[in-house]
Amino acid sequence: MEIIEKAPAKINLGLDALYKRDDGYHELKMIMSSVDLADKLVFRELPQDEVIIETDSSFLPVDKRNHIYQAAQVLKKAYGIEKGVHVSVRKRIPVAAGLAGGSSDAAATLRGLNRLWQLGLSLDELAVLAVDVGSDVPYCVRGNTAVVSGRGDVLKPLPAMPQCWVVMVKPRISVSTRTVFGSLSFNDIHHPDIDAIEAAVVAQDYHEMVKHLGNSLESVTIQKHPIVQQIKDKMIKFGADAALMSGSGPTVFALCEKYSRAQRVSNGLKGFCQDVHIVRTLKQG
Numbered sequence: 001m002e003i004i005e006k007a008p009a010k011i012n013l014g015l016d017a018l019y020k021r022d023d024g025y026h027e028l029k030m031i032m033s034s035v036d037l038a039d040k041l042v043f044r045e046l047p048q049d050e051v052i053i054e055t056d057s058s059f060l061p062v063d064k065r066n067h068i069y070q071a072a073q074v075l076k077k078a079y080g081i082e083k084g085v086h087v088s089v090r091k092r093i094p095v096a097a098g099l100a101g102g103s104s105d106a107a108a109t110l111r112g113l114n115r116l117w118q119l120g121l122s123l124d125e126l127a128v129l130a131v132d133v134g135s136d137v138p139y140c141v142r143g144n145t146a147v148v149s150g151r152g153d154v155l156k157p158l159p160a161m162p163q164c165w166v167v168m169v170k171p172r173i174s175v176s177t178r179t180v181f182g183s184l185s186f187n188d189i190h191h192p193d194i195d196a197i198e199a200a201v202v203a204q205d206y207h208e209m210v211k212h213l214g215n216s217l218e219s220v221t222i223q224k225h226p227i228v229q230q231i232k233d234k235m236i237k238f239g240a241d242a243a244l245m246s247g248s249g250p251t252v253f254a255l256c257e258k259y260s261r262a263q264r265v266s267n268g269l270k271g272f273c274q275d276v277h278i279v280r281t282l283k284q285g
């Protein structure tokens with residue numbers, strides 16, 4: 001038997017860091033949305049009790065550091081499964097980019113293995129297991145547009161964000177999420193109005209939504225990597241309706257209502273960065 005799952009990238013329309021919790025994680029309130037750029041995972045049963053990962057990406061480890069491996073182990077341990085699986089990954093989401101590529105692959109693994117091993121678990125049950133793999137994985141189990149709070153484990157589904165074009169630009173630097181959170185100072189932090197973004201998504205008001213995009217982590221990453229600010233400035237100069245860093249970065253995304261604008265932003269940034277994608281927001285489902 002062969003099971004296929006898509007693992008879409010996400011962007012943060014809003015990310016507010018509220019405070020540092022006793023468990024060392026930060027209490028967050030975010031609006032996340034899936035975009036039409038996805039990895040593809042194919043799962044096949046193996047006769048022996050092993051998790052084997054194969055990928056077309058040279059950036060992805062295929063051992064226990066891979067979130068796919070960790071997700072399979074979480075499921076195997078929780079349900080005492082002694083079966084093996086071969087996972088083949090066609091990687092399209094930039095790695096270590098702030099787009100939840102690894103987390104989305106892990107979530108796709110939970111969904112795929114639930115089907116392959118006929119466990120009959122609901123998405124809610126998978127989301128509970130998912131947090132043991134990483135904070136963004138519970139959201140990625142369902143994807144679409146959602147308010148995500150707590151450590152990343154409290155989910156409130158929203159209607160799909162208003163349709164538009166998303167230009168994603170990843171500079172060639174790597175950013176550690178742990179280091180970005182570690183450098184966050186609550187004396188000097190921007191708190192975006194997450195409720196206003198949520199209300200705009202519910203009202204399907206694109207113009208109100210783009211007014212309120214914001215990310216508490218952006219200034220931390222910009223301080224170390226000014227190129228993030230330069231990309232934002234160029235995106236606005238070339239006609240983007242808004243530009244924001246996703247997650248802990250370093251990817252910056254621009255939102256454009258019109259495709260011609262998205263093309264202009266993309267063309268304008270191509271000379272500056274190699275990793276430039278124009279994608280559509282995803283309709284729900």
Ligand code: C5P
Nearest residue numbers: 024025026028134135151152177178181
């Ligand atoms: O959960 P995950 O392993 O993806 O998180 C990576 C790092 O990001 C954590 O080790 C932690 O330093 C930071 N983090 C945080 N608060 C969150 C999520 C992540 O401080 N809610």
